[in-house]
Amino acid sequence: MLSITILLGLMNLASAAPYVATNYTNTTLPGRYLPANVTGQTFFNGSCTPETMTIRKEWRSLTHDEKMAFIDAELCAMALPNITDWPGSTTRFDDFQAAHQQGTNTTYGDIIHYTAQFLPWHRLQLHVHETMLKTECNYTGTMPWWDEAIDAASGNFFQSDMWSDTYFGGNGNGTSHLNGTNGQNCVTTGAFANRTEHIGPLEQTTDYCFAREFNQTKGLMWGARANIDACYEFGSADFEAFSECMAFAPHIAGHRATGGIMTDVDASPGDPVFYLHHAYLDRLYWQWQQVSAADRMFAISGNTTVTEPADGWEEMTLDYELSMFGVGESVRMEEVMNIQGGYLCYAFEY
Template sequence: MRGFILAIAVSLMAQVSLSAPYGGNSSGIPKPSEFKKLERQYQANIRASLGLHGCTKKTIRIRKSWDDLDIATRTDYVRAVKCLASKPAIVDKSLAPGAVNRLDDFVYIHDNQTNRIHISGPFLPWHRIYVWQMEEALRNECGYKGTIPYWDQARFSQDPLKSKVFDNSSFGGNGEYLPNDHGPYDILIPGLAINFTTTYPAGTGGGCVKDGPFANFQVSLGPTVQRAGDKFGFQSNPRCLKRNFNFEASTESLTWDNAIKILEEPDIASFYWSLENLWHVKSHQFLGKDGLDLFTSPNDPIFYLLHSQIDRLWAIWQGQDLEERTFAITGNRTFFGIPLDTAPNVPPSNATIEDVMDLGYGFRPKVKEGMPMTSGGRCYMYE
């Protein structure tokens, strides 16, 4: 009954408050007091921990909601993303023959590790380092001065297109509606020792993005379907960026109520599964098409804002008790613990913080190196 009442409340709030002021410059469903309390505790604990390992109050970077950035910063972020898309790929072409540009380099790194970094213990720390690597590339290679913002879905859960993420100056909107190609889709996950099929839900588009700076944006790697001789989509496959918005994923799941539920989980296992089922998968389902492909979802530039938000939720949960939660881990070493087809007889085993991850180009940090926000070469927090 409580959940039903909260759901009604969220719906009513959405109808009356989408145009209400938020954070001084933005709009959205107001942030509940329960979330604010958790956020304040996280921020206070992070600030109290600064001054160690080279991360100080002067050097820490602040990641903000895309909807709270001024238009100049949003414009510069888009410029920097397109700048990376204009630079040649550096990945070994024997590994990813289809990689064209620096964005494809990042797609390849994710694609190549997918069955080890999803539904597994390394999921959160691997993606934390990965998003940081993209932030560093935007800054060091394309002159961007800011951080990777986050897509604050809960503020616009009942009408996600009200978010500035999807306006014509940012990432654009849905894909063109295709009557016969917008789902649902049954997808066989490659690289596993067993046949594992998942279903991607139907959406409201399916075709090329036609508006905003990424209209008809060209991607090359993927999609990950069973194409002859190209199991993981590493070969060249030039095409437009596609989206297939599934609004139910947002209205039913990406809500403040669920965000609070995730953050109030008492242990890492409960937190991880709530985050995965209520937020991570639903965020990708909302985008659909390129943004939903398990292996090559970084083809959609929104991916990095989506995973900055995932990282933010983890950061706030960790920040309630940094001593106990920073290095908490749960999960297997592979996707659902299923053996890889390259090692079909290896039994499932639990991941540990001493395990080594692969983030490309010989960079192989341990899981524990990807868990703090303010050490290991990183220095950032969320507001």
């Protein structure tokens, strides 16, 4: 088990049915990263078919209209009333932030970071969030993702137009205090400008401004492809090793580089960029699974909490129930291991 002190310091923030492997047309764009031994396989199982499978696209592959549809859907969620009773939650968007805060709550021992369910839990969170956007905000697209590796390789971690005033907005503005709320580096550009957060910092519920504090150095360092390759190598035959590696550099990159609320391990879903960052991590996880699907598709190991319970560590199994803390249905771990297994049904464009 990795050191709790190191982890928190760095963040500050049953056999399955056989699958059928086929191929689909894989879009390969110059400079975009795909391991040599992953060739766009699909693993249909159950109700997921080529006709029902959706494709998650990298942000830059979306048309302007597709980008605006996603932005508008998130704005819709920010305008809908909350359905949970979690402290601080006032909207449907807040509900997901509050659920993440509850999952990170050290009272429970933090069950969604640096545990066996880190990658599967966030995979489910993305699915539930996307489903909410579709069913409650009439969104017809899929969850986009942010290819951080190509930005790290470019020398400008923030080169994507996602940071433009038209879309997610850019860096915080230094020391402004908005609407009488606490905070600094408040975001005053883009579709989500001048928002007031109610959840966080950490386990608190306090009103403060939505903030970012860009850090190129951390983005270029932690987001480098070499770190991804290291995780693929380090976790070549072991899920727990792969998951722990992913929780460091690849995970830290988007959070620490974006800064502001994205560095808050509890409240980071307050920045909509959170979802593109974790969709990118889900893609890296799926690539690792595809390399040796017979061994990795349903591989799971490790502890269920960061801190050791009084009655000792509990080893993760595929029967473990992933809780969404009221924002969506809870499901067994096994249901989210194959993203084309029926409960989930999507692929990545590359």
